[in-house]
Amino acid sequence: MNRDDEAKLRFREAMASLAAAVNVVTTAGPRGRCGITASAVCSVTDAPPTMLVCINRASHAHDVLQANRNVCINVLGARGQELARVFAGMTGCTMEERFARCAWTPGEHGVPVLAEAVTSLEGTVCESKEMGSHSVLFVRIARIAHIASGAEGDSLVYFRRRFHALSHGALTHETP
Amino acid sequence: MNRDDEAKLRFREAMASLAAAVNVVTTAGPRGRCGITASAVCSVTDAPPTMLVCINRASHAHDVLQANRNVCINVLGARGQELARVFAGMTGCTMEERFARCAWTPGEHGVPVLAEAVTSLEGTVCESKEMGSHSVLFVRIARIAHIASGAEGDSLVYFRRRFHALSHGALTHETP
Numbered sequence: 001m002n003r004d005d006e007a008k009l010r011f012r013e014a015m016a017s018l019a020a021a022v023n024v025v026t027t028a029g030p031r032g033r034c035g036i037t038a039s040a041v042c043s044v045t046d047a048p049p050t051m052l053v054c055i056n057r058a059s060h061a062h063d064v065l066q067a068n069r070n071v072c073i074n075v076l077g078a079r080g081q082e083l084a085r086v087f088a089g090m091t092g093c094t095m096e097e098r099f100a101r102c103a104w105t106p107g108e109h110g111v112p113v114l115a116e117a118v119t120s121l122e123g124t125v126c127e128s129k130e131m132g133s134h135s136v137l138f139v140r141i142a143r144i145a146h147i148a149s150g151a152e153g154d155s156l157v158y159f160r161r162r163f164h165a166l167s168h169g170a171l172t173h174e175t176p
Numbered sequence: 177m178n179r180d181d182e183a184k185l186r187f188r189e190a191m192a193s194l195a196a197a198v199n200v201v202t203t204a205g206p207r208g209r210c211g212i213t214a215s216a217v218c219s220v221t222d223a224p225p226t227m228l229v230c231i232n233r234a235s236h237a238h239d240v241l242q243a244n245r246n247v248c249i250n251v252l253g254a255r256g257q258e259l260a261r262v263f264a265g266m267t268g269c270t271m272e273e274r275f276a277r278c279a280w281t282p283g284e285h286g287v288p289v290l291a292e293a294v295t296s297l298e299g300t301v302c303e304s305k306e307m308g309s310h311s312v313l314f315v316r317i318a319r320i321a322h323i324a325s326g327a328e329g330d331s332l333v334y335f336r337r338r339f340h341a342l343s344h345g346a347l348t349h350e351t352p
Contacts, residue, residue, distance in 0.1 A: 004224075007224075007225055008222045008223065008225065010320050011219075011222050011225035011297075011317060011320065012222055013323055014295040014297055014323050015219045015222075017294045017295045017323060017329055017331065018197045018217070018218070018219065018251055019195070019196070019197040019331040019333050020196065021195040021196065039218075040219050041194070041218070042194070042215075042216045042218050042230060043187075043191045043194065043216050043230070044230050044307050044310055044312060045230070045308035045309045046184045046187050046188055046308075046309075047184065047308045047309045048308055049183055049184065049187035050307055052228075052230075052312070054218060054219070054220050054221070054228075118193045119190040119194075121187075121190055129305055131220050131221055131303075132220070132221035132222075132224055132226055133221045133222075133223045134221040136220060136228070136312070141187060144186050144190050147186075147189055147193060148193070153336070155193065155194075155195040155335055157333065157342060159331055159342055159344070160329070166195055166335055168336050168338075
């Protein structure tokens, strides 16, 4: 194994220790309907409301998201593990079979909005930036379909290569 | 309240439902030593190993990080909540008082590496991108000081405006 490969492996090991929410990012449009599981997703700014999604340029979803531009970031709830696996391509389902697994409502521009998501943020890819093997897609958020509360709002978190359910109730301390 | 303010508030509410690991991003160099708590941090690519940090352009830390360029992303462990509050500026400590609160080792270029972090990734700001009120700093990772295992590797997660301890053991299911 060369030095670059060693550095990659150690980086992946460290990234496994960076807990992250799990999302299914969906799109619909001229290039068709598509969805992919993504955990490298974060808030950028609220002025104007913008998020980012990091996605492998070699993936089919990358080209479809870039071409359609209309996307929805569906934040998965604590029971969303199976859906995360399906949209990560871990189950061998076709794209249509993936969508058949749960209930979707059509958002603006027909983008699939996951009914059981903790929250679903619809928007448009406003810019993108290539960085090594990946692109960072910046998504200007135009509409937030729903925000779940109570147990429906519990989160699915990926940490140390496993899924975890994070309950609103399971807190250590409140912030002041 | 105008429509922009309403959209901001709703976006912030949705973002409170996006669980995220908590990090203290540190730097040292010509512009001095500085650290700030950040949860908008994610992995971009392992080819080459790169992360990103979103940071408010109005913050003092933003200018210092940009000028020094050498940074360390310290991923906080489950017991790091007080440190997160200190480096978020919630306790009124000066910068020197913040650093006095715990043990640091000097990384390359003298950047403070948090001894009790789950993992600490040192690198250089290789590019940045302005987006609304924030900048996205892309950090090329050059060195990973340590990666904790066992209970020392349990994570601090911010979710619904509260800190949560996420244990490696508290899994729902393993991935195959």
